[in-house]
Amino acid sequence: MADLRSIAGPFVVPGPSGVAIRTRLKNLTDQDELVLRVVGAHLGSLAAGDLKQRCADGRGHDSRRWAERKRDLTGLSSSRWAGSITKASHDQWALARRGLAAHVQGLQAGIDMLAHRLSQPVGQKGTKRVPGGCRSRQEWHAKARRLACLTARHAAALAEYDGGRVRVVRGGRRLLNARHHLAEAGLTEPQWRQRWQAARWFLSADGESGKRFGNETIRVTDDGQLSMKLPAPMAHLANAPHGRYLFACRVSFAHRGQEWADRIAADRAVAYRISFDAQRVRWYLAASWQHPSVPTIGLAAALVAGCVGVDANDDHLAAWHLDTHGNPVGAPRRFFYDLSGSANHRDAQVRHALSRLLHWAKTCGVKAIAIEDLDFAAEKTREKHGRRKRFRRLISRFPTGRLRARLTSMADQTGITIVAVDPAYTSKWGAEHWHKPMDSPTKKITRHDAASIVIARRAQGHKARRRTSPPPPDQRDRVGHRSLQAGPDVPGCEGPRRRIPGPRTRCASPDCDPNAGDQCAQHRSGHTTAHAQLMHSS
Structure with missing residues (x-):
């Protein structure tokens, strides 16, 4: 019998470290939508250029280079917008690098599997744990070509990973490929263009603890008033002091709204992101924040x-x-x-x-x-x-x-x-x-x-097996033990009970009742009568 693999113990899954909620922005005026589109397109172009520089730096990126990128973007937007853009570019590069590492591991696993199968004789049967060989010479030839293809792809991917090169598409690779298959996607070119532009806009601002309502760039007050700090080239669109723009809509969160209200009342950091759904022609506002680390329950x-x-x-x-x-x-x-x-x-x-x-x-x-x-x-x-x-x-x-x-x-x-x-x-x-x-x-x-x-x-902490069933009625006892679960420390909880050391005599214990050995004193049917008849006949 093959050995079973070791089974890891159970563990408590840690709780979430962050919260993200979303609501729809209703009753936006034409001017409000114009401002969102202009600002989103301007910041999106800056984010695309910054992401290009971050990908070009590769593994040679450091804090000095990060500061230079932020300094270049500050004059075209603001210091807070520049910080959000550079942080988003860095996170996008790190995510793409983790995806490339997973791709390299997947290719290596495929290479190892094919190399093992090709090393086995043709027609060799496998087991549940070890795969066998190819079924025919034709399949062996196809798998050999597949192995050569995977080896070349693995070498190219590994070279990119070692060099720090990643492939990122702002807006999504799936949406980019849909441009060449508009009929299959059910889109026209203007519809695709609208979705592509909306996906490349940038309207995200990181939160700041200690600032008013937790965010200075995109701010939502306790009464639902939404405002945004405009970049320097768009300052002429401001309708409020200090280069801010006030929107006509009112913001309210149905899910976890009280938690969000308590957070902004204490001026704790809340990050906001404004997005546009081109398919439904709707604007959305997403709020997110992090939880403090809380020890999990035992x-x-x-x-x-x-x-x-x-x-x-x-x-x-x-x-x-x-x-x-x-x-x-x-x-x-x-x-x-x-x-x-x-x-x-x-x-x-x-x-x-x-x-x-x-x-x-x-x-x-x-x-x-x-x-x-x-x-x-x-x-x-x-x-x-x-x-x-x-x-x-x-x-x-x-x-x-x-x-x-x-x-x-x-x-x-x-x-x-x-x-x-x-x-x-x-x-x-x-x-x-x-x-x-x-x-x-x-x-x-x-x-x-x-x-x-x-x-x-x-x-x-229990075992998978149930307790053994009761013995048949014709064996020893008429009523056996029940098939219920015993505690994990009870002897014999997974099978027949083990023999407990000690004497197995029928002698009465000294601690028992004095009449325990007198069979005539027991309430047993037929015993007293039979004993009396035996004494009378003698």
Whole structure:
């Protein structure tokens, strides 16, 4: 039997470190929209030039070069606008470099897999852990060409990474490629041009603690008045003192509005970003800030009232409530969603399913939700899964990281702790140990429901197996022990109880009742009568 891989222990997922909320800017006048378009286009051109300089500097960039870039932009905008632009350029370069590093690792994983398969004899069968060889000489030849292609791409990507070169498209590479396929995208050239320009505008301002209402560049007062500090070349458009422009709309945040109001009342930093949705022709204002680091709750304290195990699947979340001893309570629940369509549609479906899950967990009275620590980042290559296109498509669109991040953020507001567990063997052991016992004519469960039990038990520190069933009625005792979960420190909780050392005689203990050895004194049917008849006959 092959050795099972080691299973990591459960851990409490840290809460979110920041908050981002958004609202729509309504009742904007024509002059307001004109100012937003002019300022956004001007700052967008400055951001594009600064990003070009940052990418050209590569790994040789330092604080002195950063100060020079900011100094060049200050005269064309302001010191605060220049600081926001340079910081955004630096963050964009760092994000592109992390993406390039992940691309290099993915290419190396594909090269290693193909090299192993090509080294095996043709027709060699593989196992679950080690892949075999190619099925035919034709496939071997195709994989050899694929290996040469990946090797060349890996060498080019590695050279770019070592040289500090990155590839960034302001506005998005997908939108850029849509310019050459307008018919497939369902756009005309003017429509595409409007979206492209709106995506390249720059209207973001970092917050400053201690300043009035937490931001001097884009300011929102406690009564909802929105104003903006105009760049130096646009100072003639100001309608308020100190080169500011007051907008006619009033801003209000429905989600976390009180938290935002308390923050600006204390003059704590709040960053703002104004964006334009060219498809809906709407303006939006997003506010964001960071949380102070708060120590996470302990694992034992989170599981004191039980746990809800969640098995994430392609079309639904399978959940089951477990008590403190690891026993399933009630019936399983399933929260369905649809991952087809656009990214916004998928994100809305996931949020709706998570909202229903959290509401149900609150009604159960638990303080923790256990979920698998899934990560398909290195599992999507065609070299590993080969012809399993359906499975590759499934794991490619499955939002593992986004699902856990959204669940953690949404659970933080409800007082529920998220516990991540190792996903090893949860579906296999759930189907083996829990599917059949929990299934009944009135309650049909799936293997995903059984996996949710294993996930919750692993978070609680219990083993996946149930206790052994009672012995048959014809063996020793007529009534055996119940098939319920015992504590993790109880002897024999995972199988037949171990023999306890000590004598196994029928002699009465000295500490027992004096009549314990007198069979006639016991209330046992037939014994006294039989004893009396025996004495009379003698």
